[in-house]
Amino acid sequence: MPIPQGNHDYHSDAEDEIGGVLRDAGVTVLEGDATVLDCGGTTLGVAGGKGFGGGFEGRCASDFGEPEMKAFIRHTKDFAARLNASLTDLDTDVTIALTHYAPCPDTLEGEPLEIYPFLGSYLMGEAIDSAGADLAIHGHAHKGTEKGLTSGGIRVRNVALPVIQHAYAMYCLEAPEAADRGPVRERVSAW
Numbered sequence: 257m258p259i260p261q262g263n264h265d266y267h268s269d270a271e272d273e274i275g276g277v278l279r280d281a282g283v284t285v286l287e288g289d290a291t292v293l294d295c296g297g298t299t300l301g302v303a304g305g306k307g308f309g310g311g312f313e314g315r316c317a318s319d320f321g322e323p324e325m326k327a328f329i330r331h332t333k334d335f336a337a338r339l340n341a342s343l344t345d346l347d348t349d350v351t352i353a354l355t356h357y358a359p360c361p362d363t364l365e366g367e368p369l370e371i372y373p374f375l376g377s378y379l380m381g382e383a384i385d386s387a388g389a390d391l392a393i394h395g396h397a398h399k400g401t402e403k404g405l406t407s408g409g410i411r412v413r414n415v416a417l418p419v420i421q422h423a424y425a426m427y428c429l430e431a432p433e434a435a436d437r438g439p440v441r442e443r444v445s446a447w
């Protein structure tokens with residue numbers, strides 16, 4: 257089972273310890289990399305990691321000014337680049353982008369607008385749109401909305417526990433035959 261770590265793991269400087277406990281329990285902890293699962297003959301590629309904030313188109317922080325601001329955005333940029341590369345490298349029947357922070361603002365609806373920049377970043381959405389994916393999943397936005405889309409039309413699901421109100425959610429993804437497999441966005445728009 258692959259998961260990303262969240263910001264709470266980092267709050268007490270215990271991210272390495274928590275990651276180790278998860279790995280010892282057989283969990284694949286994603287940090288900008290990817291893993292491939294065999295689901296009864298269908299390959300499922302999951303690329304992801306924690307991600308970070310910065311905001312969304314027209315209302316975002318930029319790589320400018322104080323070192324602290326540059327470090328903030330560069331953390332997101334670095335992750336977005338790794339996410340894009342990991343998604344691009346996957347050659348699987350179905351591909352999922354899995355992050356803690358949100359890659360689009362749709363699934364933040366219900367949260368105060370003022371904190372959107374601390375809940376996610378369009379840079380991750382661009383990385384996902386550029387590489388292609390069948391689904392993007394995130395958490396972190398406890399007062400948000402379950403369903404949304406990236407700017408490029410890839411479906412996004414906010415699975416934060418207070419949002420879905422269950423321990424898990426089930427999403428059905430088709431796995432087309434390789435010969436029938438068109439561009440990801442084509443299949444998404446038809447879904």
Ligand SMILES: [Fe+2]
Nearest residue numbers: 262263264396
């Ligand atoms: Fe969080």
